[in-house]
Each structure stands twice: as structure tokens, then as C-alpha cells.
Amino acid sequence: MRHPPRSVLLAVAGAAALLGSAIVPVVTAQAAAPACTVDYSVAGQWDSGFQGAVQITNNAAPLSSWTLTFDFADGQEVTQGWNAEWSQSGTTVTAANESWNGALGTGASVSAGFLASYSGANTAPTAFKLNGTSCNEEPGPTPDPTGPTDPGGPTDPPGGGGDGPPALxxxxxxxxxxxxxxxxxxxxxxxxxxxxxxxxxxxxxxxxxxxxxxxxxxxxxxxxxxxxxxxxxxxxxxxxxxxxxxxxxxxxxxxxxxxxxxxxxxxxxxxxxxxxxxxxxxxxxxxxxxxxxxxxxxxxxxxxxxxxxxxxxxxxxxxxxxxxxxxxxxxxxxxxxxxxxxxxxxxxxxxxxxxxxxxxxxxxxxxxxxxxxxxxxxxxxxxxxxxxxxxxxxxxxxxxxxxxxxxxxxxxxxxxxxxxxxxxxxxxxxxxxxxxxxxxxxxxxxxxxxxxxxxxxxxxxxxxxxxxxxxxxxxxxxxxxxxxxxxxxxxxxxxxxxxx
Missing domain, CATH: 3.20.20.80 (Glycosidases)
Incomplete structure (x- = not known):
């Protein structure tokens, strides 16, 4: 039907989940946690564009506002975004909080996404700064890489109980x-x-x-x-x-x-x-x-x-x-x-x-x-x-x-x-x-x-x-x-x- 009737019945939204097909390894230390961690993912990629996302976790003192910066290596250009105010100057991308998601307490996370164009390679960024502080880096000695993490949960859709419907x-x-x-x-x-x-x-x-x-x-x-x-x-x-x-x-x-x-x-x-x-x-x-x-x-x-x-x-x-x-x-x-x-x-x-x-x-x-x-x-x-x-x-x-x-x-x-x-x-x-x-x-x-x-x-x-x-x-x-x-x-x- 073209025009379903409108309803004002409120529905309960599902919990947030960040899905991605490309997850950047997060560097962690065996001692103190980084001041912030950023997980970068690519949810989809086609001939000349892709959809990306970041999940930012603040491990330090609570923030009343936040700005994330990172650099693209292959000339990628952000064309639009959501859950942040996105801008780009040269290779440097900036994502600043919206009015409604600026507060980021200790241990809290926020996610934002974007669409971007690219040509040739689409190398993921590896260095991120939150309010000028480097993320994914342990303060002190050189950290020990522990491999990839996926903060947004499983990328495979969870299966149902019982036999479930058939694969068609x-x-x-x-x-x-x-x-x-x-x-x-x-x-x-x-x-x-x-x-x-x-x-x-x-x-x-x-x-x-x-x-x-x-x-x-x-x-x-x-x-x-x-x-x-x-x-x-x-x-x-x-x-x-x-x-x-x-x-x-x-x-x-x-x-x-x-x-x-x-x-x-x-x-x-x-x-x-x-x-x-x-x-x-x-x-x-x-x-x-x-x-x-x-x-x-x-x-x-x-x-x-x-x-x-x-x-x-x-x-x-x-x-x-x-x-x-x-x-x-x-x-x-x-x-x-x-x-x-x-x-x-x-x-x-x-x-x-x-x-x-x-x-x-x-x-x-x-x-x-x-x-x-x-x-x-x-x-x-x-x-x-x-x-x-x-x-x-x-x-x-x-x-x-x-x-x-x-x-x-x-x-x-x-x-x-x-x-x-x-x-x-x-x-x-x-x-x-x-x-x-x-x-x-x-x-x-x-x-x-x-x-x-x-x-x-x-x-x-x-x-x-x-x-x-x-x-x-x-x-x-x-x-x-x-x-x-x-x-x-x-x-x-x-x-x-x-x-x-």
C-alpha cells in the first residue's frame, strides 16, 4: 500500500549496535587503559564510495563535548554523515558532537557514521584524536598489540531458536x-x-x-x-x-x-x-x-x-x-x-x-x-x-x-x-x-x-x-x-x- 495509516503508538527501539565488515585493530596495553578508544569500520563499499562508522569510547574524565579527528591516506572524501557534525579539510576529517550527544562520561561510548567517496585504495585510518588526545594508545611504554576487537557485537546476524526458516x-x-x-x-x-x-x-x-x-x-x-x-x-x-x-x-x-x-x-x-x-x-x-x-x-x-x-x-x-x-x-x-x-x-x-x-x-x-x-x-x-x-x-x-x-x-x-x-x-x-x-x-x-x-x-x-x-x-x-x-x-x- 502507498499510504499506511499513521499511528502514534510508541515502540521500543532496539539497543544500538555497530556493524562493519572491516574492523581496525585496536591497540591495548596490559597495564593502564588508553585515554580513549576508537573503532573504525566499513559497513559497505562499492565502486566509488563506501559507508563508514566510528565508535568512540571515553576512558578518561567525563566530557561535556567532544571532537574526533583522523586522517585519510588515499584521498577519501566524506560526503555526508550522521550522529556528528562532519567536516573535512584536506586529508583531515573532523567529527564534532551534535547538541544531543555531547556528554560522554567515563566508560561511555558514542557512535557516528558517514558516507564517503574514494578512488583506488581505501586504506582505513589508524590514528585518532579525541579532543586532541591520542586514542588507542596506552600512556607510558609502547603498548602490546592484542589484535582486532569488534565493539559493536557480532557482524553475523544471530540465528533463531529451533530449526528456523529454510535457507532459500x-x-x-x-x-x-x-x-x-x-x-x-x-x-x-x-x-x-x-x-x-x-x-x-x-x-x-x-x-x-x-x-x-x-x-x-x-x-x-x-x-x-x-x-x-x-x-x-x-x-x-x-x-x-x-x-x-x-x-x-x-x-x-x-x-x-x-x-x-x-x-x-x-x-x-x-x-x-x-x-x-x-x-x-x-x-x-x-x-x-x-x-x-x-x-x-x-x-x-x-x-x-x-x-x-x-x-x-x-x-x-x-x-x-x-x-x-x-x-x-x-x-x-x-x-x-x-x-x-x-x-x-x-x-x-x-x-x-x-x-x-x-x-x-x-x-x-x-x-x-x-x-x-x-x-x-x-x-x-x-x-x-x-x-x-x-x-x-x-x-x-x-x-x-x-x-x-x-x-x-x-x-x-x-x-x-x-x-x-x-x-x-x-x-x-x-x-x-x-x-x-x-x-x-x-x-x-x-x-x-x-x-x-x-x-x-x-x-x-x-x-x-x-x-x-x-x-x-x-x-x-x-x-x-x-x-x-x-x-x-x-x-x-x-x-x-x-x-x-
Whole structure:
């Protein structure tokens, strides 16, 4: 859906965690601790840029403000940052505290991140100063190196309890598990992560504890799609830091862990993104990620996916969904222009910001070392797959599937359209209906959708596991114990019947 209802229900943000693929060894001494320690990490790197982070720990007297400096060796240049005021003069980078995180007590830590460009080598800095004092150096004799440390916790996503959901990959036109057995994704969407954070209310809309997730599993679901917000994940300055950056990433990791502990496949999806669009069918005039935009943006979306893919690259149970509901067809004048924009991005007619095409996002994920399956939705809010096979991006891992959304008010919402446009796609690649629903507070339409997909052993996920008005959401449940609405009863009863 393009416009999930707003909620003011506060959610509890996860504890902060700093993830990185490159950790600089921290020099420690066997005697007195350094006055400060700085751990530098690279969370993702691509052809001409990378995402970096620092975690600063003050081991000396409490500070009321702080400034960190370090030097790049290979001409790297910081382009933007978060959780600090970043600047650069020549090779020297400076990160000064924001107004809200200046206090740094003895033993306290603070994290900040940045995006930067580079060319050639990308050597990590090794010397850091906090308020002019050298960090990672023991006062007195030459310290004894003790090897790398990782202050932010494990870089591998923690596993769930029990057997957990299967590791999935694409084989022909099916999603299969490690043994080659076909596996359908059947379940729900869990909205909230795309809008709560950017609106300043929290991270999740409603509870995501074990009891709430067990209620989803009790519906005989095996999959939960989780919409995300790129500005919250990257911790950009327009989002309350309590709900952004490390806190947001940690909350997503925690939810993935809980879902897997209940044998539910997590589908992580980019829902709201940066970029000002005021053309046909615009959802908002805001440049920030506060509504559904026609296409992902070249400024942040590749960085978002590279970071997400790096975070979950070692967890083959996670599925990625590139972009919720593309609609470049509403901005461009021809179908060819729309499909070319969809695949290739760049300067698209009718869209003022630089677009990241689906190929750009696939490349960003694969450059992070991830082989997780990727779902790619088509035009017209993912309701049009008519030329998906012609324009589909190339995937070196061969793990690409088509995503489709359908509601009773969409153009392609009949068996005749499904037979004409969906069946040819499903014959060649896995087809997943990432969102199915209707705004009638009944379920006659989704019953027809599920039957058509069942007849072809395809996947589908109901929108949405939130306690909203079923006509505007639409909402599957009336409470987080899992009581179905009159609309949600269709999916509830159907899943119980086909997966007892």
C-alpha cells in the first residue's frame, strides 16, 4: 500500500549496535587503559564510495563535548554523515558532537557514521584524536598489540531458536530450500518500520515481542514482510536519532532474529525513500522519505541496500524486496520510458531526482557479498508485470524473483489479466504476491487471488498485520493477539486450511 495509516503508538527501539565488515585493530596495553578508544569500520563499499562508522569510547574524565579527528591516506572524501557534525579539510576529517550527544562520561561510548567517496585504495585510518588526545594508545611504554576487537557485537546476524526458516534460493521458476524442495512464501506484511521512525513516534507500530510474533505463526503463516525506511536505516539527520542509525538497525536485527526463532521467513523491503516528486500521483511533496516515491533514489538507495545486504549476507533465510511499489509510468509519457527508467535509473522523464534503477540495487546487494533471494516488483505500484521478463535486471547470483501487488481496485485484478500477464512470468521465475488485499472489509477478492495462486503453487502475503480500519489499511487483525477482522478472516481461514 502507498499510504499506511499513521499511528502514534510508541515502540521500543532496539539497543544500538555497530556493524562493519572491516574492523581496525585496536591497540591495548596490559597495564593502564588508553585515554580513549576508537573503532573504525566499513559497513559497505562499492565502486566509488563506501559507508563508514566510528565508535568512540571515553576512558578518561567525563566530557561535556567532544571532537574526533583522523586522517585519510588515499584521498577519501566524506560526503555526508550522521550522529556528528562532519567536516573535512584536506586529508583531515573532523567529527564534532551534535547538541544531543555531547556528554560522554567515563566508560561511555558514542557512535557516528558517514558516507564517503574514494578512488583506488581505501586504506582505513589508524590514528585518532579525541579532543586532541591520542586514542588507542596506552600512556607510558609502547603498548602490546592484542589484535582486532569488534565493539559493536557480532557482524553475523544471530540465528533463531529451533530449526528456523529454510535457507532459500531460486531454482528455475521456484524458490527452493537447501535440499531442493519447493517452498512457498505464505504470510503477512508487518507495517510500521517504514513510517513510525521518520514521523518521530518510534520504530514499530505495535508490539513485536515473542507473543506478538507467535500470534502471526499461529495463523499458520511462514513469512513476514517488513517494510523499511532508508533514511532511518542510514541514520540521516532529519530523523530522531533515537529511532535511526544504529538503534534502527539493531531493532531490525532483533525483529529478524525473533521471526526466525518462530520459523518465519523475514522479507526485508525498501518502502519509503528520499527524493522530491510532485508530479502525477505524488504521495507527498517532501524530499524526505515520508511517502511512497515513484522510484528509488541514486543518492541513498544503493547505500541502503549495500548496508542491509552486508548486515544479512550470512543469513540465507532472509529475502530482500528491492522497492515497494514503483510507479515511473505515472511520470513518463511512454511505457518504454517507464520500463527503461525502472531497470536503468538515471535521469528519468518526469522525475526530478536522480533515480536508482533496479539493476543498480541488485548490483549494490551483490557487491556486498550477499546471495540472498531478491524480489523485484514491476510498474503501476507493482501491479504491472507485462514487460518484466523483457526488462528484468541481470543477477550474477541467479536468485531473482518477480514481486506483484494486487488489490481489488487495481487495473490488473482479474483472472484474465493474471492469465495473460502473470502466468508467463511465473513460468520462468518465482512469482511472489508481496501484497494482496481489498478495501471492502470482506475477503471475497483475496479469496479469488489466493485460489489462482494456489492453483499454480505460488506465494502471497496479506496486507497488513496492523490494527487499523480494514477499509483504509486494510487491516487483517483487530488486536495483536491475532483476532482477525472480517477482511482478515479470509487469509486466516485459508492458511489454516492449506497448512494445517
Amino acid at each position: 534460493h531460486v531454482s528455475g521458476n521456484e524458490l527452493v530450500d537447501a535440499d531442493g524442495a519447493p517452498h512457498r512464501l505464505l504470510g503477512v506484511n508487518r507495517s510500521g518500520g517504514e513510517f513510525m521512525c521518520v514521523q518521530g513516534y518510534g520504530i514499530w507500530d505495535g508490539p513485536v515481542d515473542d507473543a506478538a510474533i507467535q500470534a502471526i505463526a499461529d495463523w499458520h503463516a511462514n513469512t513476514v514482510r517488513v517494510p523499511l525506511n532508508e533514511e532511518c536505516w542510514l541514520g540521516l539527520s532529519n530523523v530522531d536519532p533515537a529511532y535511526a542509525g544504529d538503534n534502527y538497525v539493531a531493532a531490525v536485527q532483533d525483529l529478524v532474529t525473533r521471526l526466525e526463532a518462530h520459523d518465519l521467513t523475514p522479507v526485508l523491503e525498501l518502502h519509503w525513500s528520499w527524493g522530491q516528486y510532485t508530479g502525477n500521483s505524488a504521495g507527498c511533496s517532501d524530499v524526505h522519505a515520508t511517502c511512497q516515491k515513484p522510484m528509488p533514489d541514486a543518492r541513498y538507495s544503493p547505500s541502503f541496500w549495500h548496508s542491509v545486504a552486508s548486515t544479512f549476507a550470512d543469513d540465507p533465510a532472509v529475502v530482500f524486496d528491492l522497492f515497494n511499489e514503483p510507479y515511473p509510468d505515472r511520470a513518463t509519457s511512454t511505457a518504454t520510458q517507464a520500463w527503461e527508467c525502472w531497470r536503468d535509473g538515471g535521469s528519468c522523464p518526469g522525475i526530478d531526482y536522480e533515480v536508482a534503477g533496479m539493476q543498480d540495487l541488485v548490483d549494490s546487494i551483490r557487491s556486498a557479498g550477499s546471495t540472498n533471494p531478491i524480489l523485484v516488483g514491476g510498474l503501476a505500484y507493482a501491479n504491472d508485470l507485462s514487460q518484466w521478463l523483457t526488462y528484468r535486471p541481470q543477477d550474477p547470483a541467479g536468485d531473482l524473483a518477480a514481486a506483484y501487488h494486487v488489490y481489488n481496485f487495481n487495473t490488473c485484478a482479474s483472472e484474465s489479466c493474471w492469465n495473460t500477464t502473470l502466468a508467463p512470468v511465473a513460468a520462468q521465475v518465482p512469482l511472489v504476491a508481496g501484497e494482496i488485499g481489498e478495501n471492502t472489509c470482506s475477503h471475497s477478492f483475496v479469496d479469488r487471488v489466493m485460489q489462482w495462486f494456489d492453483d499454480r503453487d505460488l506465494s502471497y502475503l496479506g496486507w497488513t498485520w496492523n490494527t487499523w480500519d480494514c477499509s483504509s489499511g486494510p487491516s487483517l487483525i483487530s488486536d495483536y493477539d491475532g483476532t482477525p477482522t472480517s477482511y482478515g478472516a479470509g487469509l486466516h481461514d485459508h492458511l489454516a486450511a492449506i497448512n494445517p
